[in-house]
Amino acid sequence: MGGGLLQALVGVSEKAAGIARLCRREEPLFQLLVAEKTGPDKNRRFLQDFKTLADVLIQEVIKHDLGKEFPELQGHIHGEESNEFRNTHGDTVAVRVCATPGDTAALLLSVLEPEKVAAELLAAAVHQEVELGDPELAGVTLSIPPQDLAIWIDPIDSTNEYIGGREDVVPIDGIAPTGLCSALVLIGAYDRHTGCPVLGVINEPFFRRDPLTHRWQGRYHWGVAYGDTKLSSLSPPPPPRPVPCVVLSRAEGSAVRGALGPLCGDRLRFAAGAGYKMLCVLLGLADAYVLSEGSTFAWDSCAPHAILRALGGGVVALAGALGARRAGDSGDLPELVYNRPAEGVVGAERWANRGGLVAYLHPQHLEAVLAALATAPGL
Structure with missing residues (x-):
């Protein structure tokens, strides 16, 4: 099935x-x-x-x-x-x-x-008609009943970069600060009943140019986190680095930058697109993505979140996680869910990831980031 x-x-x-x-x-x-x-x-x-x-x-x-x-x-x-x-x-x-x-x-x-x-x-x-020609993907068999699932699509995440994005941006430690490469197609499936993300696909339409034809070539990544099944096209993450690299939005405020500075040293990075920043975490280019605003939505985070779960990571709501840690709660932090619209708001805002988020691969990096942010005024 x-x-x-x-x-x-x-x-x-x-x-x-x-x-x-x-x-x-x-x-x-x-x-x-x-x-x-x-x-x-x-x-x-x-x-x-x-x-x-x-x-x-x-x-x-x-x-x-x-x-x-x-x-x-x-x-x-x-x-x-x-x-x-x-x-x-x-x-x-x-x-x-x-x-x-x-x-x-x-x-x-x-x-x-x-x-x-x-x-x-x-x-x-x-x-x-699309022919995949991907033997590894063709060999994956899952028993997930489709009637238990629902889908979030972000057809082109990072639209501004898609339209005006430069094609020659030089990455810093693998992370492109801006540019066309941050425009992604995001498709995530979540459990209708629990809201938990279970399947994710991230497609990079503008991964690289073919050296001969100069046409853009893409690539994709997928992950499954359903019950005890954890599968991904990406390699398992290496052991956690002692000093985490954290990727932020350029619009991120001084409170977050100031709080993370002592933890990360010179390893704060900046990039466009919520999906792209989560992809940087998935690829091991960054250890966490922190956003203090409610400026991302269910369709931005569902697909990357499913793949992060497949690799042992996740995405938590920043405000809720900070509240729990400041109150001395050391238990598991609740992850974002995708089946509950916010009450009292209309339109797209019903599906905003209110209270910001932290995307991570290693739980110890999540804890280090939260400990650093817990001291920040105004968060």
Whole structure:
């Protein structure tokens, strides 16, 4: 039961990555992607930006392909974006995958007109079959009933880097401070009843350029943490370093930077994109990612969280964890869950990871980070 679900998640992540690359590679799409619409132009084409259409289309492709293969998941595949667009005539168009490439192209053209070539390029990518050719992944068999699961999708995490991201950013100890490489496709499955993340796929559409064709090539990572089953495409982490490396957002405040300075010394790093910072932890480039704001959402963290759990780590809510440690509670800290919207708020904010978070691989690094932050004023 559900043995093919992990393979299906990876397959749709590869299709999504292909669409993300296509939008930057093909001139008619790239011009739409980077066009800054101002003044009367802003409303002439359609009321949302093309980048939103790219996000929505990827999200709808993932919903369509997974729902078709696993009907039990229909109605339980969630993302950040609404699929409704207003076109230039003021009509509302629901973006979806149609029965044929021609039908999908016609639907996309009703949003994009007069950009016929752009609509056709996108429709062809939407209907493409993906062949994985990954023997290790093909050999994984799981008995996870799909009807127990629900999905969070972030179609293109780090949208600003996706649109304007530089392609030549030099990493610092393997961590890119900004740039196109931090734009990721994130697909995570969680247990509908407990909210616990159990399957995760992170796809890096812009991992490296092919030296001959100069085209972007991607790669993906996956993890399973279901009951006693812990599997991942990533190697188990090496033993913990004595001095942890912590990755932060550039927008992180002085309280967190000041508190972590004595713990990390010169090993504080900065990067764009919540998904990318968690990937840095997963790859062992950083030991923890700390965020003090509630500026990430369920769709940002679900996939990386599942892979972290597969490797023995996790993601805790920073405010709750600090409260527990300051109160002298030395027990296990509750991890983020993905099935409980916040009460009293509307829209996307219902799914914010309120109170910040700490993503970690080694529990002792989590404790060291919390001990350092517990002394910080204002946290």
